[in-house]
Amino acid sequence: MKGNIARTIAAVAAGSLLAVASAGAATASTDGGKGSSNTQALAAQVLQMRDGLTKVAYGGDVAKTRVDLDKLSPVLGDIAAGKRYQIQTETQKLGDLAKGRSDESSRLLADPNAKARQLPPLPVPIPSLPDLPGPLKIVSDLVKALLTAVTGILAGLLGGLPVPPLPIPPVPLPTP
Numbered sequence: 001m002k003g004n005i006a007r008t009i010a011a012v013a014a015g016s017l018l019a020v021a022s023a024g025a026a027t028a029s030t031d032g033g034k035g036s037s038n039t040q041a042l043a044a045q046v047l048q049m050r051d052g053l054t055k056v057a058y059g060g061d062v063a064k065t066r067v068d069l070d071k072l073s074p075v076l077g078d079i080a081a082g083k084r085y086q087i088q089t090e091t092q093k094l095g096d097l098a099k100g101r102s103d104e105s106s107r108l109l110a111d112p113n114a115k116a117r118q119l120p121p122l123p124v125p126i127p128s129l130p131d132l133p134g135p136l137k138i139v140s141d142l143v144k145a146l147l148t149a150v151t152g153i154l155a156g157l158l159g160g161l162p163v164p165p166l167p168i169p170p171v172p173l174p175t176p
Helices: 002-028 036-058 062-081 089-110 134-158
Strands: none
Touching: 036 062, 036 134, 062 089, 062 134, 089 134
């Protein structure tokens, strides 16, 4: 009888130890997988990229705007694919639309003589943002729509937490 009780206690203890160990391994291995800590890290990365793009675009720096668009586009592609991060379907769709605007903006900045393509409308209202300064005027509507979409993505990633406003610097006045 004592042997049966000892075996039962040993089996329960071993099972508990195994459950605790596997739970620890599951929470520790979030790279590349789905999970809230991974999604929070993505939100922080997207926020930083959105704010950086806003500052350089409204500063009128074409080269840095292209660089920032090129960095943002693959992240938006990951969001649109929905494989690396656990996010809502609406956020994935918005990621796909935002990636299109990022790619199109980058293409037009690379060749200002290129013809802009018609992109589908965004499912989110576009707030009244000021136009981009002179050298970026060609992509002003695309970048404003992109910033709006990325802000919508952030709202989805942050899950109800307030999204920081766009850090739009004062737009330089045109020189006479």
